[in-house]
Amino acid sequence: MEEIKEKKNKFKKIYLTIPIVIVIVILLVVYLNIGNLNKTNVITVSTGDNVSVYYQLSLTNGSIIQSNFGKSPFSFVVGSGDVISGFNNAVIGMKVGQTKNVTLSPSEAYGEVNNSLIITVPRTEFGNNSLKLGESIRSSTGEIGVITYLNNTNVTIDFNSPLAGKTLIFKIEVLSIKNSQ
Secondary structure (H helix, E strand, O other): OHHHHHHHHHHHHHHHHHHHHHHHHHHHHHHHHHHHHHHHOOOEOOOOOEEEEEEEEEEOOOOEEEEOOOOOOEEEEOOOOOOOHHHHHHHOOOEOOOEEEEEEOHHHOOOOOOHHHEEEEEHHHHOOOOOOOOOEEEOOOOOEEEEEEEOOOEEEEEOOOOOOOOOEEEEEEEEEEEOOO
16 A cells, blocks of 8 residues: 555656646747747848948047938948948948947058059149149049149149048948848
8 A cells, every 4th residue: 555655656746747847848949939039030231231320430540530420320222332342341240229340441441542543734724723732623524633732833633532541440330221132
């Protein structure tokens, strides 16, 4: 009789333990699936997406060249060629709300200074127009250059980007992503 009681108690323990183990396994599976769902639902920037960002552009000396933080967001299509390659590549993989600081070499930004884009022309080509050092000039083909030197006979104009040859530092915050899919 004692032996039967003992077997019944053992059976009860096993009988009670099995549902508890099953509940724990079910909870664990549900928890892991919810975690995976959250991970797969995170949208990141990829080529073809239309993104809106805040950005701040600085030079290595700390001077801020441009910023739209607190102003209108800047929107562009990733991979369209509308922005410099380094900026484009920096936003790929970012999520909404993420902020990133990135340093771009000249080759990732506006390129090195191209000496063939610095020309000297006779001052007489400008007629009687008054010219000033630092003034922007439009060429006959539409390019914009800056007067970097002038005297009574010659004018030197630099058609490079003002940021050519410079290392740029961007702070970028992704505000929205509209997937291309």
